[in-house]
Amino acid sequence: MPQEISVRIDGELCRASEGQTILDVARANKKFIPTLCFLEGLTPSGSCRLCLVEVAGVGRLLPACTTPIQNGMSVNTNSEKLLRHRQTVMEFLLLERNHYCSICVCNNHCELQAMAQRLGVTHVRFPYNYPKLPVDVSHERYILDHNRCILCTRCVRVCAEVEGANVWEISGRGINSRLVAELNQPWGDSKACTKCGKCVQVCPTGALAEKGLGVEEMAKSNENIKWLAAKRGVHA
Amino acid sequence: MKKAKVATLWLDGCSGCHMSILDIDEAIAAVAQKADIVFGPLVDAQVFPEDVDVTLVEGAVSSQHDYEQIKQVRENTRLLVALGDCAVTSNVPAMRNPFQVKKLLERIYVQGVDTKPGIPTEGVPTLMKRAVPVHEVVKVDLFVPGCPPPAAAIGFVLGELLEGRMPDLSSKVKFG
Ligand code: SF4
Ligand code: SF4
Numbered sequence: 001m002p003q004e005i006s007v008r009i010d011g012e013l014c015r016a017s018e019g020q021t022i023l024d025v026a027r028a029n030k031k032f033i034p035t036l037c038f039l040e041g042l043t044p045s046g047s048c049r050l051c052l053v054e055v056a057g058v059g060r061l062l063p064a065c066t067t068p069i070q071n072g073m074s075v076n077t078n079s080e081k082l083l084r085h086r087q088t089v090m091e092f093l094l095l096e097r098n099h100y101c102s103i104c105v106c107n108n109h110c111e112l113q114a115m116a117q118r119l120g121v122t123h124v125r126f127p128y129n130y131p132k133l134p135v136d137v138s139h140e141r142y143i144l145d146h147n148r149c150i151l152c153t154r155c156v157r158v159c160a161e162v163e164g165a166n167v168w169e170i171s172g173r174g175i176n177s178r179l180v181a182e183l184n185q186p187w188g189d190s191k192a193c194t195k196c197g198k199c200v201q202v203c204p205t206g207a208l209a210e211k212g213l214g215v216e217e218m219a220k221s222n223e224n225i226k227w228l229a230a231k232r233g234v235h236a
Numbered sequence: 237m238k239k240a241k242v243a244t245l246w247l248d249g250c251s252g253c254h255m256s257i258l259d260i261d262e263a264i265a266a267v268a269q270k271a272d273i274v275f276g277p278l279v280d281a282q283v284f285p286e287d288v289d290v291t292l293v294e295g296a297v298s299s300q301h302d303y304e305q306i307k308q309v310r311e312n313t314r315l316l317v318a319l320g321d322c323a324v325t326s327n328v329p330a331m332r333n334p335f336q337v338k339k340l341l342e343r344i345y346v347q348g349v350d351t352k353p354g355i356p357t358e359g360v361p362t363l364m365k366r367a368v369p370v371h372e373v374v375k376v377d378l379f380v381p382g383c384p385p386p387a388a389a390i391g392f393v394l395g396e397l398l399e400g401r402m403p404d405l406s407s408k409v410k411f412g
């Protein structure tokens with residue numbers, strides 16, 4: 001049995017068990033912390049930085065999805081400062097690549113778009129990057145549009161941890177990071193890909209989609225991932 | 237009571253935002269009681285007037301002509317509203333941005349064109365290197381994203397502005 005501990009979240013005394021993350025405990029206590037790269041069932045990666053929270057006595061903000069909770073910890077999930085940080089993170093996600101929601105397959109089904117709205121981001125204060133990026137249409141059933149990818153690595157993790165196929169990897173660093181299939185092959189040439197579509201379903205944006213769909217037609221469903229992950233013993 | 241002066245401006249956009257303005261239906265009657273539309277595609281005026289109270293801008297800043305217009309409009313407007321995704325994010329007009337203007341025009345007007353290939357130069361403004369959001373060129377006072385923004389949002393914005401209030405749009409509007 002994991003040991004029971006007590007912590008404070010936004011001033012409220014909460015029970016938690018050792019091994020839980022700040023996000024686990026906050027959610028169990030109905031606190032909203034914005035997340036994008038986190039998906040229940042997959043190992044947290046801490047890559048999007050949207051879930052930053054304040055922890056008393058710690059001089060910097062910590063990602064709630066990867067930080068283990070500790071006995072006596074006092075966490076703040078909501079403040080003006082946090083909102084400003086989260087809005088800035090969102091603005092950087094939007095300006096790094098090319099997002100044109102009105103013509104995107106995921107328009108109105110997109111977690112990035114919805115989160116921008118929820119955080120009250122009505123515009124991006126910094127200049128857009130406008131990179132020239134390819135679209136991989138080599139797969140018989142799916143497409144990968146790098147213009148919409150936020151490098152959250154949900155696809156990488158679901159393919160490795162749940163499907164067990166290990167097709168995806170992030171190559172390069174910083175602004176040059178790219179999602180690549182099998183040592184940078186066209187996705188369609190991948191021998192490991194089982195065409196299961198899990199990566200498409202968990203992708204929070206229009207970066208991965210089924211082929212042949214028009215604007216707004218790619219609605220996704222990732223509810224069963226948690227269940228499938230439990231079956232495979234991810235996060236036992 | 238003196239009526240407010242409202243203008244609209246159509247830069248690099250599809251006119252959808254202007255259609256959405258017209259879609260506010262009966263709310264337009266309430267607006268008409270409080271304001272005169274003094275410039276824009278909806279009226280005949282040829283010159284942008286001085287001391288306009290509110291200007292709604294549709295479209296990205298994409299050509300030299302857009303650039304000069306928005307500078308002049310800013311100087312003569314008290315409250316400048318970026319209306320719609322093209323004005324707010326540069327949106328679809330920015331899809332050309334990763335490409336060089338010269339190569340782009342050649343691809344469209346020269347390569348594979350049978351009748352009179354050639355890049356038009358007469359009567360068309362020079363394209364800027366990139367289509368950019370309005371706030372990259374001048375100060376914007378209010379952002380109303382959406383492609384187009386729903387008529388209800390435009391009605392709300394105009395109603396609030398004409399009452400002298402700055403509308404709080406956070407979480408009420410979205411991109412796309
Ligand atoms: S991925 Fe989401 S945010 Fe990006 S263009 Fe598509 S709908 Fe908009
Ligand atoms: S379709 Fe399935 S196997 Fe193929 S890359 Fe996506 S998750 Fe991996």
Ligand code: SF4
Pocket residue numbers: 148149150151152153154155156179199202203204205207208
């Ligand atoms: S393709 Fe989608 S799931 Fe994969 S890293 Fe990019 S945004 Fe995340």
Ligand code: FES
Pocket residue numbers: 034035036037038045046047048049050051052063064065066
């Ligand atoms: S959700 Fe925690 S870093 Fe992305």
